[in-house]
Amino acid sequence: GRFGEFGGKFVPETLMQPLEEIEIALKEALEDDAFKKEYFDILKEYSGRPTALTYAENVSKSLGGAKIYLKREDLNHTGAHKINNAIGQALLAKRMGKKKIIAETGAGQHGVASATVAARFGMECKVFMGEEDIARQKLNVFRMQLLGAEVIPVSSGNKTLKDATNEAIRYWVSNCTDHFYIIGSVVGPHPYPKMVRDFQRVIGDEARSQFLEREGKLPTKIVACVGGGSNSIGMFYPFLEDQVEMIGVEAAGKGVDSDLHAATITKGTKGVIHGSLTYLLQDEYGQITEPYSISAGLDYPGVGPEHAYLADTGRVKYESVTDAQAIEALQRLTIEEGIIPAIESAHALAKTFEIAAMMKPDETILVCLSGRGDKDVHSLMEVIEGGIEYEHNV
Amino acid sequence: GRFGEFGGKFVPETLMQPLEEIEIALKEALEDDAFKKEYFDILKEYSGRPTALTYAENVSKSLGGAKIYLKREDLNHTGAHKINNAIGQALLAKRMGKKKIIAETGAGQHGVASATVAARFGMECKVFMGEEDIARQKLNVFRMQLLGAEVIPVSSGNKTLKDATNEAIRYWVSNCTDHFYIIGSVVGPHPYPKMVRDFQRVIGDEARSQFLEREGKLPTKIVACVGGGSNSIGMFYPFLEDQVEMIGVEAAGKGVDSDLHAATITKGTKGVIHGSLTYLLQDEYGQITEPYSISAGLDYPGVGPEHAYLADTGRVKYESVTDAQAIEALQRLTIEEGIIPAIESAHALAKTFEIAAMMKPDETILVCLSGRGDKDVHSLMEVIEGGIEYEHNV
Amino acid sequence: MNTTFNERLPKVDHLFIPFIVAGDPHPDVTIELALALQEAGASVLELGIPYSDPLADGPIIQRASQRALKNNMTLEQAMNLVGKMREKGLNIPVVVFTYYNPVLQLGEDRFFTLAHKNGVDGLLVPDLPYEESEHLREECQQQGIKYISLVAPTSSKRIEKIANNAQGFLYCVSSLGVTGVRDTLNEDVLGFLTEVKQYSKIPVAVGFGISNADHVRLLQDHCDGIVIGSAIVRKIEELNEALLLPTSRQKALVEFKGYVETIIAPIKPCEV
């Protein structure tokens, strides 16, 4: 259960047996054609896959560099890539005879995805969510409740995603015999990082064949944002053996030289968080510190262990983008292409725009548009005071 | 330009020539393979078509009757079927050399779709929206602004959709030489009802072939909601020659025997509204009365003239569903299938559930899920006080 | 046939065609306003029927319609109001300006009955263009009611066919847009009027946006008549309260008449 030295199962003994059961069930499931057929059928007939591959013609031309292609995970049911994994894990839970699921959520996207699959598969669902996040994301809370999920407020720690995850794990420890914990990113103890990757690689698999069909070649570079890192691993994994440069983009918040960022690989050190050895933001004594990002989905102090490994081997480069750069990129894609991206995805776009401008027109960049920005419009209303100042420069 | 006696061009003389130009351009465009290819390419690569056909297994089984299939227009880019038409009309505007577009909007869905295509095609966009609707739909207003559109508040009349449409037409009269008016439904003067149908029939064309592939036969019945009626015409039109029973569902609001409804065909009389002879809600003197529905998208006093024709010929049956029935159906689909439908679409669902229960398990119903319900969650929070009381009865 | 309108039409160089909304600010006052306009030199009265959705009208006439609707004004009542105007001495032709839907709901037979009974001479339906009006135009002709047609700056090739079938006077829309007061008129209108006059066998009147004496002066040599709507309706709105109070009504009517005379001074009618 390791990616190089990263990963592992740093969990209470109580969870070791449940994790092993999941590992075995996952292995069997992925070798079972009936399981795979059900998974892919649901992706297609319920979530609307394959998602589109959109050539961002206006932005590409206004930047004057590489052709930019967007993998449109925002077009999935519930509006982000999170559903791919939630469907996969819910099917696995069903296979294992578990009828109750647990999930943690920050901004609420994974919570909504989990509540959705729970409704679809007739399961009971508890979503752990920090009290701070509940206050900031009332509509997603109501979406989950409408879907029949119980949203459990978490008041420990800073009352955000990290604490919600802690509390979800604690609840799972108490209820692991009949509950399945659907982790929302490629984090947590083995086999979660691998399992979530296996259920998200559909992003990259689809994008690879769509790109080949459209361009007759592989992209020059691939860019995706990295919080826990599930959309990026899903995108990167099928291209790892290819001659394609890949860039993961972390949230630099107010700047990586400030205390307010979530740039885990860029600025973090090795340690253990939520059951996994990886890079994380911590003090010299090993206390995990609070991250910061305008994007709730990237506002996480750890990162998937496979990313830590890919960073150490140099296969993927990890860079970072500030709040302000992400907002500017969000506005640019919106006004030039008519697509409002999630603020998470806007981090990948900001880096994409920066490097595309320096590339040649016969080069290409594939970027993962991990989710839609409707959820962020309310926050942006507060950030972009006095209306839109960004100039339309097509 | 008529559907039986319905339709026509009841507009000021100033608009007659612009309408004729659109009619000619549309005819040429629809005969031009390059135009059609661009339209279908954008639908596929930008909006994510074909949209999924989802078997609503849980609801079908809990009702114990016909198999219910959902045509998932909610999975389109921007979250509803409106984009199909906005893309088509924007392409036509481009073909006609018009770089400025006008749109009217009620809840904001067509406004967002129009602002989106304007951004995508580098056009200037003005969206007329009643002041009442602006106050109720702040987030959609901001989405449009973020997309670079100018939202123009309309203070005339009751400050809702009908008035926004009036004002958009007035603005168009003043600026018809360089502006293209993108009407959002199958209403307005000829050729709009036909044009919008031509750009929305992709719903039914796709659904027909998907349904044949999945079930090996045509659906027993087809159901769709009717406000102006664009999603329903788009769904019905390709099945008109088939032996399939079709039902359009209007908004009965607080009840068709009250004054608070928008059941235009059910309770309206023949008259002229927004340039077209059709059924509408009016007093005995021909003054148009204010409709009411919980659903902003169905809250319109007229209906597309082709629906009026289909009602008169009996080819399509038109029934109505109250606010309360729609809310119940919305909650049922949400909690049993994990899909939050738009409150508009929930009207079609309510009727579907009612008739499915009386049908046999080897019969089928195809229903158009015209949009997603995220936009309605805020209103539902107010309606469903004290949380969800609906029982999960899977 | 078609005698009434022409019989009632004053013989003047330039027709002055004012527009007011029936029932604004009150049915009784509308009668007084009509008489005042006749005194001021009106050649034809265009009487607007208030409508819930006046597509071709700008804010001033929209507000007037709202006021009139609050007084429960209907097409039928408005036509009966013309009868009362006749009783009080209104001699000039009266054209009813109404959107199509009220006519449709009233029914053509009833419309013509009321027209004959009350001395209504013409009908103008702003949302019933040439192609949609064929039937109603023919009925009007048979009934001796002038169906007033409009041509617009966008009409281009349509002008000839519209002009050929026009009755009473041909109404030229001065510019793109809805009714309303405009500060300046686009001089393109002069060429447009010249073109229309080539085809028209009847008087050519111009309307939409004509708001003051300067506008009238600009247009007078290029047309046979001038329609003034919003500028007059705005004045009525301004005098609203004074017109409603019996004690101040006469003074307000005098002011109203003076205002109208000022605008049309350049074409002050004198019998020819």
Place this chain on the structure above:
Amino acid sequence: MNTTFNERLPKVDHLFIPFIVAGDPHPDVTIELALALQEAGASVLELGIPYSDPLADGPIIQRASQRALKNNMTLEQAMNLVGKMREKGLNIPVVVFTYYNPVLQLGEDRFFTLAHKNGVDGLLVPDLPYEESEHLREECQQQGIKYISLVAPTSSKRIEKIANNAQGFLYCVSSLGVTGVRDTLNEDVLGFLTEVKQYSKIPVAVGFGISNADHVRLLQDHCDGIVIGSAIVRKIEELNEALLLPTSRQKALVEFKGYVETIIAPIKPCEV
């Protein structure tokens, strides 16, 4: 090798293993609390290292961790605190209870240096299960530090292999869940303890949720020792202010000791 822990371990029928958090409510007070527990009959002291993200702990120990972190307590300082406890007369074995990350950041070498210097006898890492702890377990064995292993009700086939490699005492988790006070204990724990004892060559202690004398009485015939954590930490929280004030501290310590003695009365230690 492995002498220190065993040499310091009192020879009693039942081990009483209390848990407190280093630095809660203050480092100086922690020393006094340790001595009071020794007086009350503690056989082993489990000293918790406060952690930002204590996954295996319930709310009581989470709050204690937060208090201790506000006092800037670290793993290194906590181990030095053990040295001060030794100076003040603490003779029983001390097991440091810490999540893995602080150990990882401190470094194993530094950890062992501090352990030897301060008389730390054992190490318990709740988030380092058997498979992940192999290296650290071996290092501990070489360094003469007991690496305390846990078995849980879900461990099933894992019990044998964990028991075979356990040192010091084998920590049985009484039930599914995190640390915390429980009203009732699930009697399933008795069968579980019986099973564990079959495999264990060292004392079997049971912990998690043991909160009062009734619990102790229920368990005493089925195990060799009892760990009491949250119940004690909750008492410290209750006495927080009194313990912090020098004037009331002694009285609070007496109350604390009395409370602990009440819980463990059923297994009141006497030398054998």
